[in-house]
Structures are given as C-alpha cells and as structure tokens.
Amino acid sequence: MKCDKNYDLVSYLNNEVTTGERAEIEAHLLDCPDCRQEFAALKATIGRLKSIPPITPSPALKTRIMEQVSRFQPQPVHTLWFIPRFSYVPAWAVSVAVHLIIFAGLSIIFIRPVQKQQEKTISIRLAQRVEEEKKLLDSSPGLPLVAGEIKPEEREPAVQRPAGEDDIPTPLPDRIKRPIPEGIIVTRPVDGWKVKLKPVPDRDDKLLAHFNGRSNIKTRRELLQKYQAGDTEPAVKGGLNWLAQAQSPDGAWDGSRYGGRKEYQVALSSLSLLCFLADGHNHISGGAAAESRPERRDTYTALVNRGIKFLLAQQDSDGLVGPKTLNGKPARPNAEGGQAGSPALIGGDPVTYSGMRDKPVNYMYNHGLATLCLLEDYIMSRDPALERPVNQAVSFIISAQNANGGWGYTKGSPTAGDSSVTAWQIPSLKLAQTLGIGGAAESLEKAKNWLNSLTNADGFVGYSAPEQYPNGPYGLSAAGMSGQLFMDQSSSALSELQAHLLTKRLPHLQDEHPETESDFYYTYWGTLSMFLQGGKDWETWNKNTKQTLLKSQVRNGSYAGSWVPDDKWGYFGGRIYATSMAILSLQVYYRYPALTDGR
Amino acid sequence: MSPLCSDRSDQELFLAYKSPTGTGAVAAFEELLNRYQQKVLNFFYRLTFNKEVAEDLxxxxxxxxxxxxxxxxxxxAFKTFLFSLARNAWSDYRRCEENRRKSVSLETKVGDDADAELKDFIKSDGPAPQEIVVQRENIGLLKKYLDNLSPEQRITLELCVFQELSYEEAGMILEIPLGTVKTRVSAAIMQIKKKMEIQINK
Incomplete structure (x- = not known):
C-alpha cells in the first residue's frame, strides 16, 4: 500500500472506532484508491475466515452436559442461600445494602403515585399526538395505487414534537410516527375481517392471478400432486406452527431470541410472514387455511395482521421499512451510507461488527423483504389501507438503486452494490410493475443490465464484480438466476445453463455428504429458480432438495417443526431465518407460478 | 415445549437456574445450553480444529x-461470564497439553507434519481437470492461517471476529486493556491477509 496514512482499517471494519475517526476514515476512503483497495482486501480476509463452516454438536454432548447439571441441582429451598454470599463482604457493605433496601422500600411507597401520575400524563400526550397525526393523515390526499412517483408535497408532513417533550421517556420507539392505517387494526372482531376480495383488475396477468390460487385448497392439491410433493405438507404445517409460537406480542419475530441478530428483526419478521402469506393467509382473511387448516384460520389471520401492523409501524416518512440505526435514533453524520455498519443477513458480506447500538443498519435487506411482504399481502387482501405504504416502500427501493442498476446495503452506499441485496429487491419490483406502480419497469431494466454485467460465460454471477465470489459462486448464481427469471417471467439460454450448473451442487445433508455445507440461502434461491425454470434439471433438484429439507427438520422437543441454523448464515439469522427459508423452499410448488406450464 | 423459557433473556434464564426455589431450573439451563452450546463448541473448534477436544472443552x-x-x-452480561469460563477452560487445557508435550518424546517434528498436512489439503482440494475452475474457499488453508497465529492473537480474534463480541467485552474476558485487544485483532488480520496474498501470487 502506497498511502502513508496508516488508518486502523481493521478496527473500522469492526466498528471499533470513535465517531471522529470514522468520519475521517470514510472521507479518506472516498479519496484514496489505495486505502479502498486495502479496505476491500481486509474485508475479504475477514469474510473468508468467517466462511470456515461451523460444526454442529453431536447429540451426545447435550446429554452429557445435562447429566452433569442434574447432579449439581441448585440448593434446596430451605437453605439460607444468601448467607454465604455475604460472608466475604465487609460489614459496612452489608449495612449500606440494608439501608438501600429500606430506602428502596420507602421509595416504592412514596414515589410510586408520582410516577403513575407522570405515566398518565405521558399517555394522554401520546394519545393527543396520535390524534393530531391522524388529522394530518386524513387531510392529505389519498394515493391511488397506480400513482407513480410520490411527489414530496404529497408526503405526510413531519410532525413537530412539542418543545420540552424530549426529556419525557417515550414508551414507544422513536420511529413509530405514523398511526396505523384503518383496516389493519388487530382488535377488530374476527367477523369483521371477512371482507370480500376486490376483483383483481388485471386478471389476465398470470403472476397476479396466481395469488388467488394460494387461497384455494384444490389448486394447491393439484400442484402438489403435479410435483409429487404431497409429503411436504406436514413439514410445512409443522414449520408454520413453530414460527407462529415464535412471534412476539408486537407482531415481530425477534431473531435475537433464536440466535439471530437484532438489526434484522424486520427482515426476519418479513421472512416469517412470507411463509404465512404463501400458505394463503393475509391480514384480513384466512384463505386456503379456511379449508386446509380450519383450526388455524383465525389464529393465522390475526398473526399476519399483527405482523403487517408491525411492519407498517416501522415505515418512516421516506417509505423505508425498518430502522436506519439500531436504536432507532437518526443516523449520525457520515454514518449513513457508510460501508461499515452491520453484516449482511443473507448472502452478501459475512463480516460482522460488534458493539453496535447507535450504529447504522444495513437496511436494504430489511426493506426489500418487508416490501415484498406488503405487496403480497396487498395483492391477496386488496386492502386500500395498504396502498400508500406499498407505494412508498416501492418508491424507496427505486430511489435507493445505484446508477449502475444494483443495490447496496444502504441507499447511496459508496460501494457498487451487490447481487445478493439486489436479488431481494427484484421480486418486489416485479410485483410492483405488474400492479402498475410507476418507475418499477425502468428500475427492473437497469437491474437486469447490471446482473448481466456480473454474469460470466459459465453462468456464474459475481458479488459486486464479475467472478468475485466472497462466499462461493453458487448461492449468488442461484439468487441472480431467480432474479432474471422472476423479472422476465420466461426462461432463457442463460437460465438453462445456470440450471445445469446448480444440479452440480445439490443441497445435501452434511452428515451424509461431509463435503457439502448446509446453506439455506442457496437452498432457497436454488429451489425458487429451478422451479421457475422447470424441466429435467428441476426434477433432479426437486427430488433431492425436498428430501434433504424433510430429513433435516427438527422432530422433537421445544424446537419441533423448526430447522437448525447450522449454515454459514446461521449466526446472522438464527433459527427464524433457517426455518422460514426452509418453509419457503417447501412452499415453492404453489407460491409463484412456474414459467413452463403453457404461458 | 418451553415457550416460556424462550421469552427470557440469557440473564433471566441464568438467574432462574440459580434461583433457590429451583423450579424450572433445569429447563432454564437447557434453554441456555441450546442457545450457547454451538457458539462455545465452535469457539473451541476454531482454537483446536479437533471436534472431540472441542466437545470435551x-x-x-x-x-x-x-x-x-x-x-x-x-x-x-451472561455471555461475557460464559466466555470468561471458556477462556479459563482453554488456558487450563493448554497448560496440560504443554506439560504433556514436554514429557512426551521430543522427536515429533511438528513443523514437518504441518507442512505435509498442508500439502495434503492443497492436493485433495485440487479441481478435477474437466471441472470448471471457480474460486472456492480452501478451508484447509484458512485453518492453517489460524494455526499460525500466536495463541493470544488467536483467542482475541476468535472473540472479536467469530463470536462478534465488542473489543470491550473481549478485553474483560481476557483481562487485557482495550488497546491490546485492538492491536491483537488488527495484527492477526493483517498477518492472515498477507499470507492469503502470498498464496494467491504463488
């Protein structure tokens, strides 16, 4: 490296620099090609190190440990358990502790009423604020779905916080600024949800019309029979059961409870919701479940309702769903768009950054997945309350696209963007285009050209440059292939070539084929693209992959129905990620229309 | 099925485990084990590259x-506490190994063996002639790079990069100042990067 600045780029990558240093380094990186190269090399180094596949514990290990635990039962109730602790504490400390306890007791008695009073005031103020915002929302003109670009003046005006309110602890996260649109209210009685679906205006469109089939049990049975996949139904049912119990009361799926990362709560919630949407449920009605799982109909409708409500609450006035920073506070100057932030959840860059709280989130995974959820739910429910959020979310995707046609971790990210983030934006854009949302078609065209430029003669798709595969070429190629097929809705010579490539790397169980790595990312994109492509290669893929997924589902215990996050992205997404990606792969037969059957 | 357990934080679970009433203590511990077993296992695995030893530790x-x-x-934080214990287990293990190695014959040529192993790795990973050549991670080489780090660098790298702990947490676990954590991680990454570049240019 020729540059003599000697910045500590490793610490920068690990998010262990001060705000000042960060700003300085980021400014320097924009100027200095040498340091940019060094930065990329260091990042790749960490990425490669992290690709060492983790091992899974043998089942005997847990048994061995639990045996020891039972030998070390905690002390029985009647022993005075706290006495030994104080035995090494000086007397003065005990005295202080006792006084503190007495003081604490007194403060509960005397301070409590005051606090209650304050809480009450806060809730009244909040209610007032929500009222005010509602008025603002009502007075702004409603957007037709086919609205095209949203003009800035049509957006909701930013709500000014009353002066002095900042010192009051707000019980709601900062970013929940919008009242939830009517129709997405979870407390609505079950009967009220049975709203008739509006006729699909573009019924001729195979893609849109297919969503009706999701809620038709006969269609599903036919499709499952066609692909000889009837045996996937119990697995999907079990998976949905597990996901359902993992939903938090606020409608989200909190990945951090199951080994995932907090900043991807929106992405993980969206992945989970996509499973229920594929099962035919939307936030208003039960769809296929009405026939296939009557006992679950109302539960799952309410669950989707809560989930969609959660996503809407995460949307900011720019249309972005999900936080820009981990604590929801506005991004610090120079922080937004910085390359260092958090790791990619799925695919992309495995470099991780620890200790982030007020740090920027790489939000385009969150946003791409959430937008897909909102679109699918809209198409299935036709609830007008979703029109505005859907429009805004799509507009945000379009506005975040780089000039070259790709997407990076954040809007205006200084890097070229990558094929993994891009792949997650394409299904949303395609659905948006089909619905007639302005700008989507042009955006897809640019994305298509960019993906093409990343593809080499063999059909492998690179990460942000051709032949660049930080985590191997297969996952990215499957994602790229899906993207192309989904936006074209037709196969090509390239996809034929790619289908052939993917059959060379069928997802296997690691126990049976030690040379393969478990990889839900590859399984998901591979299954989707091979299904869309169809043909002999799909048959080979389907036969193998379906069995692999069925065999690896957890059968017993508290995780029954889930999948173990033992793949290379398990550290990011955890069990929610592994399970939802596996379920979506098993739902492939009826989730989207295949391209081959008589189009 | 213990959905109640899953709702609790690590700390709550551990406090539930050590609570004197003892109800649900084993379930709470099991939940913690489910959460951390793989992390701890891979902590030791990447320090030893020996599954058996990693499981024992x-x-x-x-x-x-x-x-x-x-x-x-x-x-x-519970995680910090757990990894402090893991670090102690690792230190004790290394001390034992050291003593054992001293008492065992001095004829084992560690360096030569390692080189032979490296050659095996390279050989076995070579692509078949008709196969399309794609950039594929050579896991054996990556392990080799980690093996070449000093034990101190290696454990620091493990905590900060693989386990994604903050430098501060790693400093607490290893009982070293923040600056030392920083130096060790940076030096380790730079060293591996250099080795990777040499490997590519070979």
Missing part, C-alpha cells in the same frame, strides 16, 4: 458454569 465450560453459578453478578 465445551462440556468442561458448562460444568464450570454450574459450579460457579454463585459467583455470577447480574451486572455482568
């Missing part, structure tokens, strides 16, 4: 957790 760590439950202060 994992068991050792959780045994220590049971034995030292009383020392746990709710102020400290």
């Amino acid at each position: 994992t068991q050792d760590t959780f045994t220590r957790l049971v034995q030292s439950a009383r020392e746990y202060q709710p102020r400290a």
Whole structure:
C-alpha cells in the first residue's frame, strides 16, 4: 500500500472506532484508491475466515452436559442461600445494602403515585399526538395505487414534537410516527375481517392471478400432486406452527431470541410472514387455511395482521421499512451510507461488527423483504389501507438503486452494490410493475443490465464484480438466476445453463455428504429458480432438495417443526431465518407460478 | 415445549437456574445450553480444529458454569461470564497439553507434519481437470492461517471476529486493556491477509 496514512482499517471494519475517526476514515476512503483497495482486501480476509463452516454438536454432548447439571441441582429451598454470599463482604457493605433496601422500600411507597401520575400524563400526550397525526393523515390526499412517483408535497408532513417533550421517556420507539392505517387494526372482531376480495383488475396477468390460487385448497392439491410433493405438507404445517409460537406480542419475530441478530428483526419478521402469506393467509382473511387448516384460520389471520401492523409501524416518512440505526435514533453524520455498519443477513458480506447500538443498519435487506411482504399481502387482501405504504416502500427501493442498476446495503452506499441485496429487491419490483406502480419497469431494466454485467460465460454471477465470489459462486448464481427469471417471467439460454450448473451442487445433508455445507440461502434461491425454470434439471433438484429439507427438520422437543441454523448464515439469522427459508423452499410448488406450464 | 423459557433473556434464564426455589431450573439451563452450546463448541473448534477436544472443552465450560453459578453478578452480561469460563477452560487445557508435550518424546517434528498436512489439503482440494475452475474457499488453508497465529492473537480474534463480541467485552474476558485487544485483532488480520496474498501470487 502506497498511502502513508496508516488508518486502523481493521478496527473500522469492526466498528471499533470513535465517531471522529470514522468520519475521517470514510472521507479518506472516498479519496484514496489505495486505502479502498486495502479496505476491500481486509474485508475479504475477514469474510473468508468467517466462511470456515461451523460444526454442529453431536447429540451426545447435550446429554452429557445435562447429566452433569442434574447432579449439581441448585440448593434446596430451605437453605439460607444468601448467607454465604455475604460472608466475604465487609460489614459496612452489608449495612449500606440494608439501608438501600429500606430506602428502596420507602421509595416504592412514596414515589410510586408520582410516577403513575407522570405515566398518565405521558399517555394522554401520546394519545393527543396520535390524534393530531391522524388529522394530518386524513387531510392529505389519498394515493391511488397506480400513482407513480410520490411527489414530496404529497408526503405526510413531519410532525413537530412539542418543545420540552424530549426529556419525557417515550414508551414507544422513536420511529413509530405514523398511526396505523384503518383496516389493519388487530382488535377488530374476527367477523369483521371477512371482507370480500376486490376483483383483481388485471386478471389476465398470470403472476397476479396466481395469488388467488394460494387461497384455494384444490389448486394447491393439484400442484402438489403435479410435483409429487404431497409429503411436504406436514413439514410445512409443522414449520408454520413453530414460527407462529415464535412471534412476539408486537407482531415481530425477534431473531435475537433464536440466535439471530437484532438489526434484522424486520427482515426476519418479513421472512416469517412470507411463509404465512404463501400458505394463503393475509391480514384480513384466512384463505386456503379456511379449508386446509380450519383450526388455524383465525389464529393465522390475526398473526399476519399483527405482523403487517408491525411492519407498517416501522415505515418512516421516506417509505423505508425498518430502522436506519439500531436504536432507532437518526443516523449520525457520515454514518449513513457508510460501508461499515452491520453484516449482511443473507448472502452478501459475512463480516460482522460488534458493539453496535447507535450504529447504522444495513437496511436494504430489511426493506426489500418487508416490501415484498406488503405487496403480497396487498395483492391477496386488496386492502386500500395498504396502498400508500406499498407505494412508498416501492418508491424507496427505486430511489435507493445505484446508477449502475444494483443495490447496496444502504441507499447511496459508496460501494457498487451487490447481487445478493439486489436479488431481494427484484421480486418486489416485479410485483410492483405488474400492479402498475410507476418507475418499477425502468428500475427492473437497469437491474437486469447490471446482473448481466456480473454474469460470466459459465453462468456464474459475481458479488459486486464479475467472478468475485466472497462466499462461493453458487448461492449468488442461484439468487441472480431467480432474479432474471422472476423479472422476465420466461426462461432463457442463460437460465438453462445456470440450471445445469446448480444440479452440480445439490443441497445435501452434511452428515451424509461431509463435503457439502448446509446453506439455506442457496437452498432457497436454488429451489425458487429451478422451479421457475422447470424441466429435467428441476426434477433432479426437486427430488433431492425436498428430501434433504424433510430429513433435516427438527422432530422433537421445544424446537419441533423448526430447522437448525447450522449454515454459514446461521449466526446472522438464527433459527427464524433457517426455518422460514426452509418453509419457503417447501412452499415453492404453489407460491409463484412456474414459467413452463403453457404461458 | 418451553415457550416460556424462550421469552427470557440469557440473564433471566441464568438467574432462574440459580434461583433457590429451583423450579424450572433445569429447563432454564437447557434453554441456555441450546442457545450457547454451538457458539462455545465452535469457539473451541476454531482454537483446536479437533471436534472431540472441542466437545470435551465445551462440556468442561458448562460444568464450570454450574459450579460457579454463585459467583455470577447480574451486572455482568451472561455471555461475557460464559466466555470468561471458556477462556479459563482453554488456558487450563493448554497448560496440560504443554506439560504433556514436554514429557512426551521430543522427536515429533511438528513443523514437518504441518507442512505435509498442508500439502495434503492443497492436493485433495485440487479441481478435477474437466471441472470448471471457480474460486472456492480452501478451508484447509484458512485453518492453517489460524494455526499460525500466536495463541493470544488467536483467542482475541476468535472473540472479536467469530463470536462478534465488542473489543470491550473481549478485553474483560481476557483481562487485557482495550488497546491490546485492538492491536491483537488488527495484527492477526493483517498477518492472515498477507499470507492469503502470498498464496494467491504463488
């Protein structure tokens, strides 16, 4: 490296620099090609190190440990358990502790009423604020779905916080600024949800019309029979059961409870919701479940309702769903768009950054997945309350696209963007285009050209440059292939070539084929693209992959129905990620229309 | 099925485990084990690249957790506490190994063996002639790079990069200042990067 600045780029990558240093380094990186190269090399180094596949514990290990635990039962109730602790504490400390306890007791008695009073005031103020915002929302003109670009003046005006309110602890996260649109209210009685679906205006469109089939049990049975996949139904049912119990009361799926990362709560919630949407449920009605799982109909409708409500609450006035920073506070100057932030959840860059709280989130995974959820739910429910959020979310995707046609971790990210983030934006854009949302078609065209430029003669798709595969070429190629097929809705010579490539790397169980790595990312994109492509290669893929997924589902215990996050992205997404990606792969037969059957 | 357990934080679970009433203690511990077993296992795996040893050390760590439950202060993060125990287990293990190696014959040529192993790795990973050549991670080489780090660098890298702990947490676990954590991680990454570049240019 020729540059003599000697910045500590490793610490920068690990998010262990001060705000000042960060700003300085980021400014320097924009100027200095040498340091940019060094930065990329260091990042790749960490990425490669992290690709060492983790091992899974043998089942005997847990048994061995639990045996020891039972030998070390905690002390029985009647022993005075706290006495030994104080035995090494000086007397003065005990005295202080006792006084503190007495003081604490007194403060509960005397301070409590005051606090209650304050809480009450806060809730009244909040209610007032929500009222005010509602008025603002009502007075702004409603957007037709086919609205095209949203003009800035049509957006909701930013709500000014009353002066002095900042010192009051707000019980709601900062970013929940919008009242939830009517129709997405979870407390609505079950009967009220049975709203008739509006006729699909573009019924001729195979893609849109297919969503009706999701809620038709006969269609599903036919499709499952066609692909000889009837045996996937119990697995999907079990998976949905597990996901359902993992939903938090606020409608989200909190990945951090199951080994995932907090900043991807929106992405993980969206992945989970996509499973229920594929099962035919939307936030208003039960769809296929009405026939296939009557006992679950109302539960799952309410669950989707809560989930969609959660996503809407995460949307900011720019249309972005999900936080820009981990604590929801506005991004610090120079922080937004910085390359260092958090790791990619799925695919992309495995470099991780620890200790982030007020740090920027790489939000385009969150946003791409959430937008897909909102679109699918809209198409299935036709609830007008979703029109505005859907429009805004799509507009945000379009506005975040780089000039070259790709997407990076954040809007205006200084890097070229990558094929993994891009792949997650394409299904949303395609659905948006089909619905007639302005700008989507042009955006897809640019994305298509960019993906093409990343593809080499063999059909492998690179990460942000051709032949660049930080985590191997297969996952990215499957994602790229899906993207192309989904936006074209037709196969090509390239996809034929790619289908052939993917059959060379069928997802296997690691126990049976030690040379393969478990990889839900590859399984998901591979299954989707091979299904869309169809043909002999799909048959080979389907036969193998379906069995692999069925065999690896957890059968017993508290995780029954889930999948173990033992793949290379398990550290990011955890069990929610592994399970939802596996379920979506098993739902492939009826989730989207295949391209081959008589189009 | 213990959905109640899953709702609790690590700390709550551990406090539930050590609570004197003892109800649900084993379930709480099991939940913690589910959450951390793989992390701890891979902590040792990447330090040893030996699954058997890694499993033994994992068991050792959780045994220590049971034995030292009383020392746990709710102020400290559970994860930090657990990895401090893992680090102790690792130190003890290395001391034992060191003693054992000293007493065993001095004829084992560690360096030569390692080189032969490296050659095997390279050989076995070579692509078949008709196969399309794609950039594929050579896991054997990556392991080799880690093996070449000093034990101190390696454990620091493990905590900060693989386990994604903050430098501050790693400093607490290793009982070293923040600056030392920084230097070790940066030096380790730079060293591996250099080796990778040499490998590519070969």
